[in-house]
């Protein structure tokens with residue numbers, strides 16, 4: 001167990017205090033425990049100092065303190081890293097959570113967004129204009145970390161990944177210098193940050209292209225009993241084979257959650273659901289989704305016209321901060337029978353009310369960007385698996401973890417790539433697998449140019465050597 005009692009260089013700290021606009025929080029200070037906590041309650045790490053930055057100038061000062069003291073530097077935006085790579089024992093934690101600036105230009109369809117912004121916050125600012133940054137599916141997720149790994153979500157099949165809509169970034173380098181990166185300026189760095197995570201610097205601000213979405217969409221889940229999973233998965237596979245780009249779906253296996261919209265008799269029963277979002281005219285969505293709604297014997301149908309904002313918050317109750325989470329992930333090429341059968345088998349074994357499988361339909365615009373144009377390497381994946389072995393507290397966590405490991409192992413023959421933002425702490429070879437050999441070598445070259453000492457190493461690390 002770490003003690004968080006590393007001795008800080010007092011002179012260096014005093015210099016930082018003199019120029020810092022945000023808050024500096026140390027062990028023993030009020031708020032220390034609140035600020036070191038992240039979304040995953042199974043992570044309990046004690047940084048030596050938390051620098052809650054108010055802006056890019058504070059980030060520059062914090063990086064220079066890290067240089068001067070030799071403290072390892074962890075970076076946190078939304079704190080949703082599954083393996084907790086946004087907080088580290090005895091480290092300097094550069095916390096960007098206060099940096100909430102959002103500026104939307106609805107005429108140019110461009111938004112500038114600071115690193116501490118969460119998905120629900122950017123949607124709140126863009127949806128009044130019927131616009132969105134294509135991003136993820138739980139409102140409390142940080143837009144920064146999500147973007148730096150790629151960014152998959154409800155409108156990606158129509159508009160591409162979050163990185164496909166990124167126009168520029170402001171970055172603080174390992175030397176504490178400010179640089180801008182875009183297609184025109186520092187193009188190698190701009191390539192690297194579109195999937196290479198926080199390996200090259202701290203991104204303080206992002207500029208995104210906005211796309212038209214909603215504000216009303218035809219969306220939501222249709223549920224069946226888990227015993228129907230083999231047939232539902234086969235129907236689902238065949239039905240989406242020629243789906244339009246407007247349609248995005250996520251297959252979900254879990255126990256029916258205890259929510260007001262779920263009939264009492266269904267709560268706690270094992271179910272399979274297909275959640276959909278049609279990013280186009282509602283009438284077209286109703287037509288496209290009719291086969292799903294009428295397949296077999298659904299036990300609950302919540303797929304209907306609704307505000308995109310409401311749909312974006314749909315999964316929030318099932319992924320609350322502080323619960324214990326363990327995630328395994330892989331991509332597969334298709335939902336062939338072997339894959340469907342493993343899903344059905346492990347679906348029947350779900351015990352915890354908060355354990356789930358999310359099976360993401362890929363393709364569409366994501367797949368039309370050529371391999372290598374960005375570091376995100378799973379563009380030809382058929383489906384991305386997010387296997388979540390979760391419990392509300394530490395009690396029972398071990399068993400859920402074993403379920404997730406067993407599920408992932410059973411899928412091994414079908415693994416292709418893996419999405420870097422869904423990786424756990426799985427070692428260098430897995431990070432390499434997430435990118436593929438050619439992209440990995442190119443990422444290392446960018447790392448050598450911008451961070452040759454591996455100053456930014458508390459992440460899904462791309463070592464320079």
Ligand SMILES: Cc1cc2nc3c(=O)[nH]c(=O)nc-3n(C[C@H](O)[C@H](O)[C@H](O)COP(=O)(O)OP(=O)(O)OC[C@H]3O[C@@H](n4cnc5c(N)ncnc54)[C@H](O)[C@@H]3O)c2cc1C
Nearest residue numbers: 075077078079080081086136137142145146151152198203
């Ligand atoms: C509930 C939940 C739902 C999710 N849903 C989706 C989804 O729909 N789509 C999807 O693509 N992913 C999803 N993810 C995965 C998500 O993209 C990653 O967990 C992502 O890292 C979260 O970003 P964050 O800012 O919250 O992360 P943090 O935990 O703050 O950081 C994650 C990593 O990124 C680095 N980092 C963060 N900010 C910066 C920065 N500004 N500059 C440099 N490095 C930085 C950190 O050092 C750390 O290594 C989800 C995760 C969770 C927990």
